[in-house]
Amino acid sequence: MDYFVELLFSGLTRGAIYALIALGYTMVYGIIGLINFAHGEIYMIGAFTSFVVATVLSIYGFPLLAIVVLAGVCAAIWSSAYGYTIEKLAYKPLRHAPRLSPLISAIGMSIFLQNYVLLAQTSDFLPFPELIPDFAFMEPYAHIVGSSDLVILVTTAVLMVALTILIKFTRIGKAMRATAQDRTMAMLVGINVDRIISVTFIIGSGLAAVGGLLVASHIGQINFYIGFLAGIKAFTAAVLGGIGSIPGAVIGSLILGLTESFATGYISSDYEDVFAFSLLVLILIFKPSGILGKAETKKV
Amino acid sequence: MAPGPLQIGKKMLELKNIQTSYGNIQALKNVSLHINIGEIITLIGGNGAGKSSTLMTVSGIIPSQAGKVLFKGQEIQNLKADQIVAMGICQVPEGRHIFPDLSVRENLDMGAFLRRDRAGIKTDLEYVYSLFPILAQRRSQSGGTLSGGEQQMLALSRALMARPELLLLDEPSMGLAPLIIRQIFEIIKKINQEQNATIFLVEQNAHQALHIADRGYVIENGMITLTDTAQNLLNNDEVQKAYLGI
Ligand SMILES: Nc1ncnc2c1ncn2[C@@H]1O[C@H](COP(=O)(O)OP(=O)(O)OP(=O)(O)O)[C@@H](O)[C@H]1O
Numbered sequence: 080m081d082y083f084v085e086l087l088f089s090g091l092t093r094g095a096i097y098a099l100i101a102l103g104y105t106m107v108y109g110i111i112g113l114i115n116f117a118h119g120e121i122y123m124i125g126a127f128t129s130f131v132v133a134t135v136l137s138i139y140g141f142p143l144l145a146i147v148v149l150a151g152v153c154a155a156i157w158s159s160a161y162g163y164t165i166e167k168l169a170y171k172p173l174r175h176a177p178r179l180s181p182l183i184s185a186i187g188m189s190i191f192l193q194n195y196v197l198l199a200q201t202s203d204f205l206p207f208p209e210l211i212p213d214f215a216f217m218e219p220y221a222h223i224v225g226s227s228d229l230v231i232l233v234t235t236a237v238l239m240v241a242l243t244i245l246i247k248f249t250r251i252g253k254a255m256r257a258t259a260q261d262r263t264m265a266m267l268v269g270i271n272v273d274r275i276i277s278v279t280f281i282i283g284s285g286l287a288a289v290g291g292l293l294v295a296s297h298i299g300q301i302n303f304y305i306g307f308l309a310g311i312k313a314f315t316a317a318v319l320g321g322i323g324s325i326p327g328a329v330i331g332s333l334i335l336g337l338t339e340s341f342a343t344g345y346i347s348s349d350y351e352d353v354f355a356f357s358l359l360v361l362i363l364i365f366k367p368s369g370i371l372g373k374a375e376t377k378k379v
Numbered sequence: 380m381a382p383g384p385l386q387i388g389k390k391m392l393e394l395k396n397i398q399t400s401y402g403n404i405q406a407l408k409n410v411s412l413h414i415n416i417g418e419i420i421t422l423i424g425g426n427g428a429g430k431s432s433t434l435m436t437v438s439g440i441i442p443s444q445a446g447k448v449l450f451k452g453q454e455i456q457n458l459k460a461d462q463i464v465a466m467g468i469c470q471v472p473e474g475r476h477i478f479p480d481l482s483v484r485e486n487l488d489m490g491a492f493l494r495r496d497r498a499g500i501k502t503d504l505e506y507v508y509s510l511f512p513i514l515a516q517r518r519s520q521s522g523g524t525l526s527g528g529e530q531q532m533l534a535l536s537r538a539l540m541a542r543p544e545l546l547l548l549d550e551p552s553m554g555l556a557p558l559i560i561r562q563i564f565e566i567i568k569k570i571n572q573e574q575n576a577t578i579f580l581v582e583q584n585a586h587q588a589l590h591i592a593d594r595g596y597v598i599e600n601g602m603i604t605l606t607d608t609a610q611n612l613l614n615n616d617e618v619q620k621a622y623l624g625i
């Protein structure tokens with residue numbers, strides 16, 4: 080029973096991380112109909128940024144909590160700056176081009192960013208400082224759920240609630256929904272659609288950066304390539320939930336995380352990544368629109 | 380603000396030699412027209428004549444290659460769509476374009492997107508609910524589930540929520556039952572009088588449109604071919620043959 084609960088929590092934790100990344104894919108897709116293949120790299124840059132900030136701050140002897148918060152904030156801001164710039168440089172000029180062009184541009188951006196970090200940093204794995212200590216109050220449950228799992232779950236939950244409130248109730252959130260549903264009409268009611276697209280990239284990038292920080296300190300090491308696999312899996316989760324749907328991305332992520340956790344726990348951990356991609360193939364065959372997605376409509 | 384004696388006859392909107400293309404298809408070859416403050420004018424023409432392209436050019440959705448658009452004397456052809464809305468020009472596009480997954484109320488809120496005067500927004504919300512009580516009943520239903528007629532009412536109301544000085548209407552009667560069409564046209568007239576909105580009405584339903592309009596233009600093949608008072612156009616032989624089915 081303990082083993083089951085342990086797998087359950089580790090699955091939820093994985094799912095939470097996927098969700099933080101998947102939201103960026105699904106929100107961008109919802110607004111401009113583009114799979115932003117560079118999004119995994121945004122997550123990776125978030126991890127690197129928090130690495131640099133955390134390392135510097137710990138040299139200066141900042142308290143752990145301050146380090147975590149500042150690293151998270153800096154990572155979110157820096158990754159958002161990247162997300163914003165990528166959209167302006169690589170996607171906006173292609174907004175009226177055939178659909179394939181921005182997609183190729185996105186893949187190019189992804190490869191560029193990987194190599195940029197590879198050259199600017201190193202190809203080796205860097206040890207990431209342990210930012211989340213073992214809480215004393217978690218000790219009795221430590222064999223089931225770790226402190227960093229708890230932090231990941233709580234942080235993700237808080238961010239999801241905040242995002243939901245933003246999207247559902249604020250002026251900018253309504254404008255984001257309107258733009259996703261009908262861009263021309265959004266312009267006709269006076270929404271500055273360019274700004275909404277930028278905001279979407281900024282929010283998605285910020286969430287991914289927080290994901291980068293959390294995973295890095297959970298796993299304890301990073302390199303320039305971590306965005307690739309994380310990105311593809313989060314993308315899988317977004318497709319599973321129905322790309323374009325925000326609750327879909329969260330549900331898809333949790334299902335993917337739980338599937339991986341239980342499959343590796345009860346079947347074999349040798350095939351960890353096989354499960355995710357088998358799931359992707361199955362969805363694409365049987366329900367290409369995903370769990371909460373709408374049947375494919377013309378997306379311009 | 381009611382058009383005072385000094386404003387009557389002044390131009391609200393003027394298009395001067397507008398040319399607009401989609402790629403290498405030239406939709407508007409040379410369009411010049413004007414609307415005086417307080418007027419209802421109608422632009423009539425067949426399928427593909429360039430009516431929607433004219434409105435989309437005014438709204439800044441598609442750029443014009445040449446020519447000028449003047450709003451109260453000010454050039455606006457290089458402004459962005461949201462800046463044009465901010466100046467007081469609102470469009471109800473062809474096919475209504477209701478935000479399908481926003482509620483009726485949220486659709487109306489989007490109409491007032493650029494406004495900050497809460498009290499005024501509330502008054503206008505009550506006004507559109509009084510024009511179309513059905514919308515008040517359906518306020519929390521999602522826009523996509525409304526009937527065609529209800530969607531047209533919502534589209535019109537959403538535009539009114541911006542308190543436009545100039546309202547561009549693209550075929551508001553399209554696909555509606557005769558009874559609803561009559562109701563919509565009555566309300567357009569009412570909006571013109573009660574809200575002091577100047578109205579630029581694009582229609583294929585020339586008969587109804589000319590009945591409420593002050594003046595009209597005929598567009599064919601991206602060019603204005605005829606203009607006159609609505610009354611004269613109703614009696615014009617060519618117009619009768621081509622657009623009134625007489
Ligand atoms: N997005 C577009 N891409 C290419 N050509 C277009 C586009 N929209 C319109 N056109 C062309 O421009 C011309 C004018 O079209 P427009 O939509 O302005 O006509 P309309 O008078 O509104 O017709 P309708 O009464 O059928 O709505 C047509 O020849 C049309 O094929």
Ligand SMILES: [Mg+2]
Pocket residue numbers: 430431432473549
């Ligand atoms: Mg048209």
